[in-house]
Amino acid sequence: TDREMQWDDVISSELISELKAYIETILRQYNQVSYHNFEHAYHVIISANKLLDLILHDDETNRHHKTFGLKSDPLSHLALLFSALVHDVEHQGVPNRQLVLESDNLALLYNDQSVAEQRSLAIAFAELRKECYHNLRNVLFDDVEDYRRFRKTVIDLVLATDIASPERTQVVKSKWKEAFGDKKDLSEKRVNMQIIKSEGEVDPDDSLSETSTSITPESCEALEYIEVASRVTGSLSDDGMATTRRRHNFLSGSETNASSVANEAASPKGSILTPLPSHSTLKSRNRAVSSEDRLIGRGSRTRPSQAERGGTASTRRFSMPTSAFDIKKAHVRLGIRRSLDLTGEMIETYIATPARTAKADLIPSASEGSVDDIASDSDDADELKASVVLEQILKAADVSPSMQGWEQAEKWSGRLFFELVNSYAEGRGEDPRQGWFQNQITFMESYMLPLARRLQMMQVFGDEVGSMFGMRVEENRDRWLEQGMSVTQKWIVDSSASLRGDDTDTLQ
Numbered sequence: 275t276d277r278e279m280q281w282d283d284v285i286s287s288e289l290i291s292e293l294k295a296y297i298e299t300i301l302r303q304y305n306q307v308s309y310h311n312f313e314h315a316y317h318v319i320i321s322a323n324k325l326l327d328l329i330l331h332d333d334e335t336n337r338h339h340k341t342f343g344l345k346s347d348p349l350s351h352l353a354l355l356f357s358a359l360v361h362d363v364e365h366q367g368v369p370n371r372q373l374v375l376e377s378d379n380l381a382l383l384y385n386d387q388s389v390a391e392q393r394s395l396a397i398a399f400a401e402l403r404k405e406c407y408h409n410l411r412n413v414l415f416d417d418v419e420d421y422r423r424f425r426k427t428v429i430d431l432v433l434a435t436d437i438a439s440p441e442r443t444q445v446v447k448s449k450w451k452e453a454f455g456d457k458k459d460l461s462e463k464r465v466n467m468q469i470i471k472s473e474g475e476v477d478p479d480d481s482l483s484e485t486s487t488s489i490t491p492e493s494c495e496a497l498e499y500i501e502v503a504s505r506v507t508g509s510l511s512d513d514g515m516a517t518t519r520r521r522h523n524f525l526s527g528s529e530t531n532a533s534s535v536a537n538e539a540a541s542p543k544g545s546i547l548t549p550l551p552s553h554s555t556l557k558s559r560n561r562a563v564s565s566e567d568r569l570i571g572r573g574s575r576t577r578p579s580q581a582e583r584g585g586t587a588s589t590r591r592f593s594m595p596t597s598a599f600d601i602k603k604a605h606v607r608l609g610i611r612r613s614l615d616l617t618g619e620m621i622e623t624y625i626a627t628p629a630r631t632a633k634a635d636l637i638p639s640a641s642e643g644s645v646d647d648i649a650s651d652s653d654d655a656d657e658l659k660a661s662v663v664l665e666q667i668l669k670a671a672d673v674s675p676s677m678q679g680w681e682q683a684e685k686w687s688g689r690l691f692f693e694l695v696n697s698y699a700e701g702r703g704e705d706p707r708q709g710w711f712q713n714q715i716t717f718m719e720s721y722m723l724p725l726a727r728r729l730q731m732m733q734v735f736g737d738e739v740g741s742m743f744g745m746r747v748e749e750n751r752d753r754w755l756e757q758g759m760s761v762t763q764k765w766i767v768d769s770s771a772s773l774r775g776d777d778t779d780t781l782q
Contacts, residue, residue, distance in 0.1 A: 284413055285413075286409070288409055289409050289410060289413055292406065292407050292408075292409055292410040293410055295406065295407075296401065296402065296407055296410065297359065299401055300359055300360055300363055300397075300398065300401065301315065301359075303363050303364050303397060304362065304363055304364070304365070305364060305365060305366060305367065307365065307366070307367030307693050307696070308367065308689050308690070308692045308693035308696060309367065309686070309689040309690045309692075309693040310362045310365035310367055310693070314362060314686075314689075315358070315359060315361075315362060315363070317674065317675070317686075318358045318361065318362075318668075318671045318672055318674070319355060319358040319359055319671075321358075321670070321671035321674035322354055322355060322357075322358040322667060322668055322671035323355060323358075325667045325670060325671060325735075326351060326354055326355075326667065328735055328739055329341055329344060329345075329663075329667075329734045329735060330344070330345055330351075339733055339734055339735070339736050340653055340654070340733065340734065341653055341660070341663070341734055342653070342654070342655060342656040342659040342660040342663060342734075343653060343654070343655025343656060343657070343660050344660050344663065344664075344734075345653055346653070346655075347655075347660070349420060349423065349424055349427075350427060350660060350664060352414065352424065353424050353427035353428050353431065353664070354427075354431065354664050354667060354668060356398075356424075356428055357427075357428045357431040357432050357668055358668060358671060359398075360394055360395070360397070360398035360428075360432065361391070361394055361431075361432045361435055361668070361672070362390070362394055363394045363397050363398060364393055364394060364397055365390050365394070366390070367693045367696065367697060368697050368702050368703060369438065369694075369697075369703060370388065370389045370390055370391075370436065370438060370439070371438065372697065372702050372703045373389045373390070374386045374389065376702070380393050387439070387441070387442075388433050388436040388439055388442055390436075391432050391433050391435060391436045392433075394432060395428070395429055395432050395433075398428070399425065399428075427661065427664065430661060430665065431664055431665055431668045432668075434446050434665040434668060434669055435668060435669060435672045437669070437721065446665060446669075448609070448610055449610050449658065449661065449662050449665070450662055450666075450728065452609065452610040452611060452658060453656075453658045453659045453661075453662040454659065454662065454728075454731060454732060610623070610624070610658065611623055611624050611658060623657075623658075624656070624657040624658035624661065659732075662732075663732055663734055666725070666728055666729055666732065667729075669725060670725060670726075670729060670743070673721075673722065673725075675687075676717075676718060676722045676747055676750055677722070677726065677743050677746045677747055677750075678746065680749070680750055680753050683750040683753075683754075684761060687714060688761075688765055691706055691707075691710060691762075691765050691769075692765070692769060694706035695707065695769045695773070699773055707765075707766045707769065707770075710762050710765070710766075711754075711758050711759050711762040714754055714758060714762075715751065715754065715755065715758070718747055718750065718751040718754070719751070722747045722751075723744060723747050723748070723751075725743075726743035726744035726746075726747050727744055729743045730743060730744065
């Protein structure tokens, strides 16, 4: 920080009192429901803190693993633990989708989006802004920028715990792919899958087959011309499925070449595009400008002859831009990392910066370590990757019992079961007793195991620790396969007795 102060000067009795008061205020607002209660908050905080400690701690097994700047960013540590503390405050024990179906006041307030999570965030920050926490805020945040970064991190983390939201799940997945995915492979896979998806030949999530061919510059340019023209003029042709099939034949290596595919897509009766120029023709016109830029840049439209229109359909012809400005420089990739406003000004959301290098007199000599050893100790800061790491940590902490021992896994599965039974008894949701055994297997297979693999793939825990997450999930899954049916039947009997009024304490 900019303030040269020792901890003894900063941590006063008043500050401690404010910190305790805030934590107690938040914890008192956790409702007395079966699962999303005070004990759950405590469990998530402890789990998040342990996972963070595993990242920050150096030992012989993970000495050179990267943290993408997290080691030297205490504000992010605070944001993670703060998020764990507040992430389910005032949860009603009712799923978000039920609140939306009921048109609950909170659903109306938060536009049906991550209702419980947004409520928790609003409570947490409204409380923190109160004057009674003035000293606490001054110590935690040096300036407004620190607070803004802290607030953004907390919001992203807490919203990431809404795993039932398709939109939020997709955002988290997109951030993961942007940060840790192979962009070249993902880009090629995406293009190929878009082309053949409509024919139902493969599932979008499956890997490309070995017979798929790579995309050449010629094919990309031909496709760009077709795709951009379709966006400008509205449609390629009346038969979109046929056009997709022709493009698939082109990319899969059939006899049809780039020019013929493009011409076929652009020339049928009713089309509003002229035949696509060959790759050599496009290249010779302007090497500095891409085919997309030529199409959407400055150009004129000429009225075609009757023969060109085929007697009936009208056709638009685009001339290539002649501006000296290199349009390619104006084209940037928008998405998770960057966006722009209506003025065209770029907004960088996540920044990657080099790690601080050690002073010369602190660098070990050649006898003490190799250059590779020294370089491996660097920890370049990457805000996007650091953000994704924190999200995955909190998501794991939120469901950590499934990555811990069988006793914890069984206990918290039962807590959630009875919380949902209570909601059902109040007419606020579906009966969870139907299919609970199978649904828990699905949850571990479809959510927990992929989450465990991502924790390992980030490589922030080291190889040895990173591999343990998936192993523990598999152990609990296998144990559930053996004992889950009998456990579920017991819970169903207990809950049915309580619903009849035989035992009022069973669902607590």
